[in-house]
Amino acid sequence: MTQHEVGPFAELLWRFGIVGLIGLGVWLVLRCGRVMLGNAAFAAIAAASTAALIARGTPAAVAILAGIVAAAVCGAIFGFAAARTGAAAFAIASLSLWAIELSVRAPTGDALHSFGSPAVVVAAAIAAGIGAWFYARSGSGRAAAAVGQDERAAQGVGIDPIRERLIAVTLGALLAGVAGSLSALYPGFDITAYRLHGDIAGLAAVVFGGVGSAFGPLLGAVLVAIAAVAPLTKEHAAAVNAVALLAATIVLPGGVLSIFWRAARR
Amino acid sequence: MIDVREAAVSFGGVKALDNVSIICSLGQIVGVVGPSGAGKSTLFDAISGRHPLVSGSISIGGATIDGMAPQVVARRGLARTYQEDRLFTSMTVLDNVFAGAHLVGAMHSEALARSVLESLGLRDRANAHVWELAPGERRRVALARAIASSAKALVLDEPLRSLDESELEVVRTVLRGIANESGGRAILISDRDVDAIAGLCDRVVALHAGKAIAHGTFDEVVRDVDVRDAYLGVEWRQ
């Protein structure tokens, strides 16, 4: 996304919201013991669908909903194919989503940018975070966590790991779809933003913030958004995200939140 | 309740279980003994749906479970523990046991989980994380999870391992109690150490190299010639 007709604060909010939503989707799947390396593809699908519909005169609300549904349906199809595979095969399969990111095309133009407001996407991200927190504490959410911890033991208590993964992937795609559909209204919307770097930003949000809580990806999204707008780093935000993700994965895999948990336990 | 008939399991041509039959009714505790490699865990894996049978059949409560996925078998009323603890490491003790109780229904599962923990002497550890537990406590949490599921059939793989004397007594009392409770449960329990389950089991089955070589009471099995040959080698006769 290019900084186009928005101030830095609005840009920060847009990025926080979009990366936070994509990151929450990655987090949901990670809880089930799988790494989703292509979640931004569902955002790209939603963005392209929404932009195409708006460009044809469809009311914005309908176009946004259609984009989200398209993303969720694609996520469910992917989940149906990949949920029964092992961890390595799932990660490889999620890489296949890069091809969607590379080939999706979307219209741009001033007509698309009349409705965009960062407040909406921020509200969506926060609402999604709260929803994810409640989901994690629900029966289904605990079942998903159990599958990620020990699939065999989870089966032993009657949990179907394939079903839980399918739910997680579909929900993750739906959240990415919300991000994508709302991003189509962003001034300066550019579908190429979802080519891999959307995935890196989403993963970075999860790893920076911490995987232990639904608010971890949102905290991480704040850091990613700051890197994208800060004068020192904004020109090389993609590289900064990638390098910082690498460093965090090795040095601080629990993310920023883990620092607080450890301090609280002491 | 647990009815294993002529069950056979093969791994790439190696017979891990060969024509094994065991019946465990409600209210009974049946012990499965044998040295390492005898086939105890393979038998339990077959009963819980992890390994398909090459021949024979397994039924729980009269319903055949051959070919069913482990989670489906669990929902049909079977709970098991494993040689390793297999606890959910990011969860508290209560959440681990709660996971077993969730099959009962969300409304009652927390109360049930707490009462099971209390019976196993773990009430004060309910909010502890798994990594804070001693080995004996971990073993009891794994057992608590199986008991809290309220499954009528329990398959317990070495549940007494790592327990000290006082913990052993608590666990034996709880197992006897749940076997005899109203309606009863069928409990299949394995251990490498026959003395550990000596006073607990109504009947014992001895496995060796995938075959059942003796059935009967504990004393009958321990005195069986084939069992002594398998455990001690034929030299004991000299």
Next chain:
Amino acid sequence: MAAAAAVSWFLARDQPIWVAAVGGIAAGAIAGLIADRIVLWPARLRSGGPLGAARPSIAGLAALAAFGVLAPEPERPTHVLSAGIIRIASFGASKLTLEGTIVSILAIVAVVLIVRSTRYGLGLRALGSNTPAARAAGVGVEPMNIRTALLASACGALAAIALFSAPDYFAGRSTPFDLPLAGLAAVALGGLASIPGAIIGGFVIAIAQVFAPTADAGDAVAAALLLLAIAVVPRGILPATRLREADRA
């Protein structure tokens, strides 16, 4: 990238093609080893924790993305690489491309022989089957990882050099990730833990990409085949013997 940059460097200094190729393979192998030691080894060391077994995958992807963004695309010395077109009937191919293809085939044969007939290959297969047992039998895990990183990176470098020599390969490529994607698709489609499977998968992917109308469409085909393979034939068309026998048992 490292291999292509090295080849460009040698060719720009009027070195023979074979010197450039050897230099490129060596550069690629060393670059891969450095990446393994700096990125993947620390992630493997602590593969538990909050990210669990996903840690090396995430670290690898981050490194790939960082490299893709930061590394400049090497200049392709077209005057050298386009020289010498061989024509058979109406088909023409660069002499270099044909030589690269022959060398690649020979390299595949060499890798097969190494994996099947050497002590290194035996240790590699043992580690892949059962790491704790292999370790207990005296197979050094990290020395094996180092040798494998070198060999795998050398293979990747050879692939890059072969493609680098093909006219217009990099035209229309939007990211450097299509090669890893095609490679993974070849393995997933062809068969897990199986060299013949990987070769078959590679041919299927290559044929699908060649006949695709655009480069991006070719990537989409590879991705679709990968997804289809994982969903329908999760072990691939020709998985390793032990996997086929496990299925039969």
